[in-house]
Amino acid sequence: MSALLFLTRKRLKNRCKELVHHPGQLLLVLFGIAIVVMIIVVGPRNETDPAFALYRPRQELNAIIFLLYAAVFVLTAKGGFVNGASMFSMADVNLLFTAPAKSRTLLFFGLFSQMGRSLLMGLMILYQFGWAHQQYGITVPELLMVLLGYAITVFLSQMLAMLIYSFTAADDRRCRIVKAVFWGVILAFAAAAAQKLLAGEGELLTKAVALAGEPWLRFFPVAGFVQFGVVGAMDGAWLTALAMAGLFVLCIALYLVAVSFLNDDFYEDVLKATEVSFSAVTARKEGKAQELAPRNVKVGKTGLRGGAGASAFYYKHLLENRRSRFFAMDLGSLIIAVITVAYAVFFKSYETAFAMSAYMMMINIGTGRWAKELLLPYAYLVPEPPFKKLVFMMLEQFPALVVQSLVTFIPFYFIFDEVDIPLAAMLCAARICFGWLFIGVNLLIQRIFGTGGNRSVIVIVYFLFCMLLSVPAVVAAVLPQALFAQSITVSFLAMSGVNLLLGTGLVFICRNVLNDAQLNNR
Amino acid sequence: MLKVDHVTKKYGKLVAVNDVSFAIGGGEIAVLLGPNGAGKSTVIKCITGLLRFDGEILIDGEKNKSLEAKRRLGYVPEMPAVYDMLTVGEHLDFMLRAYKMDDDGTAQQLLQRFELLDKKDKLGKELSKGMQQKLSICCALVHRPTVVIFDEPMVGLDPHAIKQLKDMFRELKAAGATVLISTHMLDSVEDYWDRAYIMKDGAFCAEKAADDTDGQSLEDLFFALTEGGADAAEGGDPS
Numbered sequence: 001m002s003a004l005l006f007l008t009r010k011r012l013k014n015r016c017k018e019l020v021h022h023p024g025q026l027l028l029v030l031f032g033i034a035i036v037v038m039i040i041v042v043g044p045r046n047e048t049d050p051a052f053a054l055y056r057p058r059q060e061l062n063a064i065i066f067l068l069y070a071a072v073f074v075l076t077a078k079g080g081f082v083n084g085a086s087m088f089s090m091a092d093v094n095l096l097f098t099a100p101a102k103s104r105t106l107l108f109f110g111l112f113s114q115m116g117r118s119l120l121m122g123l124m125i126l127y128q129f130g131w132a133h134q135q136y137g138i139t140v141p142e143l144l145m146v147l148l149g150y151a152i153t154v155f156l157s158q159m160l161a162m163l164i165y166s167f168t169a170a171d172d173r174r175c176r177i178v179k180a181v182f183w184g185v186i187l188a189f190a191a192a193a194a195q196k197l198l199a200g201e202g203e204l205l206t207k208a209v210a211l212a213g214e215p216w217l218r219f220f221p222v223a224g225f226v227q228f229g230v231v232g233a234m235d236g237a238w239l240t241a242l243a244m245a246g247l248f249v250l251c252i253a254l255y256l257v258a259v260s261f262l263n264d265d266f267y268e269d270v271l272k273a274t275e276v277s278f279s280a281v282t283a284r285k286e287g288k289a290q291e292l293a294p295r296n297v298k299v300g301k302t303g304l305r306g307g308a309g310a311s312a313f314y315y316k317h318l319l320e321n322r323r324s325r326f327f328a329m330d331l332g333s334l335i336i337a338v339i340t341v342a343y344a345v346f347f348k349s350y351e352t353a354f355a356m357s358a359y360m361m362m363i364n365i366g367t368g369r370w371a372k373e374l375l376l377p378y379a380y381l382v383p384e385p386p387f388k389k390l391v392f393m394m395l396e397q398f399p400a401l402v403v404q405s406l407v408t409f410i411p412f413y414f415i416f417d418e419v420d421i422p423l424a425a426m427l428c429a430a431r432i433c434f435g436w437l438f439i440g441v442n443l444l445i446q447r448i449f450g451t452g453g454n455r456s457v458i459v460i461v462y463f464l465f466c467m468l469l470s471v472p473a474v475v476a477a478v479l480p481q482a483l484f485a486q487s488i489t490v491s492f493l494a495m496s497g498v499n500l501l502l503g504t505g506l507v508f509i510c511r512n513v514l515n516d517a518q519l520n521n522r
Numbered sequence: 523m524l525k526v527d528h529v530t531k532k533y534g535k536l537v538a539v540n541d542v543s544f545a546i547g548g549g550e551i552a553v554l555l556g557p558n559g560a561g562k563s564t565v566i567k568c569i570t571g572l573l574r575f576d577g578e579i580l581i582d583g584e585k586n587k588s589l590e591a592k593r594r595l596g597y598v599p600e601m602p603a604v605y606d607m608l609t610v611g612e613h614l615d616f617m618l619r620a621y622k623m624d625d626d627g628t629a630q631q632l633l634q635r636f637e638l639l640d641k642k643d644k645l646g647k648e649l650s651k652g653m654q655q656k657l658s659i660c661c662a663l664v665h666r667p668t669v670v671i672f673d674e675p676m677v678g679l680d681p682h683a684i685k686q687l688k689d690m691f692r693e694l695k696a697a698g699a700t701v702l703i704s705t706h707m708l709d710s711v712e713d714y715w716d717r718a719y720i721m722k723d724g725a726f727c728a729e730k731a732a733d734d735t736d737g738q739s740l741e742d743l744f745f746a747l748t749e750g751g752a753d754a755a756e757g758g759d760p761s
Binding site: 297299302303304307308309310312315316319320324376377378380381382383384385515516517 | 593619
């Protein structure tokens with residue numbers, strides 16, 4: 001035990017030392033803290049201003065918290081059907097598992113380390129203080145409770161993922177049964193929610209918000225009771241919060257019983273997940289591409305359907321996307337589409353919903369397959385002009401952009417009376433062009449940093465570039481209305497045009513990214 | 523024909539390769555030797571056009587970054603370059619399409635020689651590291667290059683594949699191709715090298731022709747030059 005305490009102490013100490021030795025990282029941490037402090041200090045609105053006297057109903061916030069926890073639970077726990085979740089590093093596996101230590105002690109060590117990591121993962125929630133306070137009057141202690149609830153949800157979901165993996169990994173039949181039960185439970189809740197939403201009179205949004213307060217939703221795995229506990233604590237219902245905390249402790253105890261007593265030898269169960277996360281980290285360090293592939297890839301029909309020269313990359317990407325089960329809409333894009341539509345219904349404004357969609361796309365646009373290509377030598381070796389190769393490598397992202405835009409904005413035509421077909425088409429076009437702009441920014445970031453560099457710095461610079469380069473499009477959208485009193489359709493057209501030009505300009509500037517690998521593998 | 527002329531590669535203040543020059547003719551096998559960090563892989567990456575450098579590199583008389591030079595070049599990287607989501611057969615299909623080449627049966631032959639034919643429909647991610655290396659070799663050779671660069675090609679290969687690869691070196695040589703091999707496995711290249719370039723600290727410390735070794739094995743030569751001090755390099759021709 002003393003060795004584990006020593007290890008924990010040393011790890012923390014070395015992490016702090018690392019910050020001192022890497023001023024860039026230290027600055028980032030300080031910058032992050034400064035932003036949080038600024039949001040908390042500046043964020044609160046002027047309470048004396050009568051225009052801001054009324055907050056939105058707290059039930060809406062409770063519904064948002066439930067949705068966040070539920071999404072985290074489903075996305076994390078389903079990982080158990082692929083490779084589980086690991087609370088250990090590869091060094092832990094190689095050094096601690098082979099050491100003469102009790103496996104249960106090591107399990108506790110892993111659990112406590114994981115709890116700390118889960119808390120760190122939720123720090124992004126602190127940045128939401130500004131709007132959450134503006135809209136719902138949330139206070140700092142309340143936001144910290146939401147953060148704690150998030151950490152607990154992540155933690156319990158990861159434990160469940162590990163349990164699922166350990167129970168199903170070696171037996172396909174078991175895996176099918178557990179999968180059916182898992183998705184069956186989720187679908188049962190979804191069906192019950194849909195039935196409640198569709199039945200009776202009243203506004204959909206009001207019913208959706210009321211739904212989050214339904215007692216039966218507390219039985220939704222993990223997210224249900226954690227949200228109930230957090231909301232209880234926020235409302236001052238400490239007995240409820242305490243009861244839910246007790247349930248949390250009970251979950252850990254049950255988990256320990258399940259893993260430690262039923263299967264004392266849990267090493268094998270965490271090994272796969274540890275290896276997978278280790279190989280992902282190693283690959284990132286070595287600048288190798290990592291494929292987000294399902295566990296069982298269906299090979300299907302073999303062979304490229306076409307391509308000669310640079311276009312062979314495009315056909316290869318189509319094939320790889322099919323095997324990765326990526327068909328224009330991935331889960332992230334679907335969630336964004338749903339959130340955008342919900343946002344539109346919620347705030348009754350298609351303009352702000354569009355802005356929200358563009359903002360979320362900034363996070364979700366990803367780099368597509370071209371970024372992975374830069375990590376293998378073929379992108380440079382194939383005897384074709386670099387710009388031509390780059391264009392064909394980026395081509396696979398366009399069908400996805402188009403489909404995602406259609407799925408997001410066609411509903412607007414039915415939701416808003418003022419959205420006619422030309423405006424809906426322009427909304428789609430504007431979103432596609434924003435996508436093109438963000439792809440261009442991704443390319444620019446690749447051109448500047450390559451695959452090396454501090455990830456946090458890269459992310460910050462990426463967001464800064466995205467926001468700065470979005471300004472001309474926003475100006476272009478405002479000008480026709482301000483100067484010529486043109487319709488909003490013209491504004492979105494102007495926005496699309498500017499983004500198309502900017503995105504193309506960025507790709508042109510970076511056209512020689514495939515000249516040599518040095519830019520990308522520093 | 524491969525000509526490397528006064529090539530220098532710097533990373534900031536660090537000189538990774540310092541004014542290296544050499545030439546390998548058609549039908550010749552050259553080996554690039556040196557301790558870890560000597561600069562072998564950097565030279566190779568300069569030749570393959572993956573890195574920027576000062577100096578000039580010609581592949582069959584064409585500048586190494588020209589499309590014509592790329593067409594003639596085959597490169598087996600140190601780490602297997604394999605796509606997770608393509609089958610073994612599709613890798614070769616992709617290479618032939620990307621190089622705009624017709625399949626004259628080379629792909630099938632390569633797969634057969636490296637015992638990958640029965641794994642033709644296996645995905646890249648399902649292959650062991652050794653098999654990925656074999657596939658990487660097949661990808662580098664399927665477009666029938668005239669200058670082939672191997673960076674540590676034997677790592678992870680089984681004895682059958684090593685034998686096949688050695689045979690392949692000889693066949694490439696007989697067909698008039700230029701072959702450059704960087705390796706730490708000195709005994710694996712002992713019986714077919716024509717020229718040996720030994721690197722240390724980013725520069726050549728010796729260049730030897732196979733018929734000019736005074737009976738010394740490659741291994742003896744290597745240790746004498748890299749660990750034995752200046753007098754041991756007698757007979758060497760540092761460039």
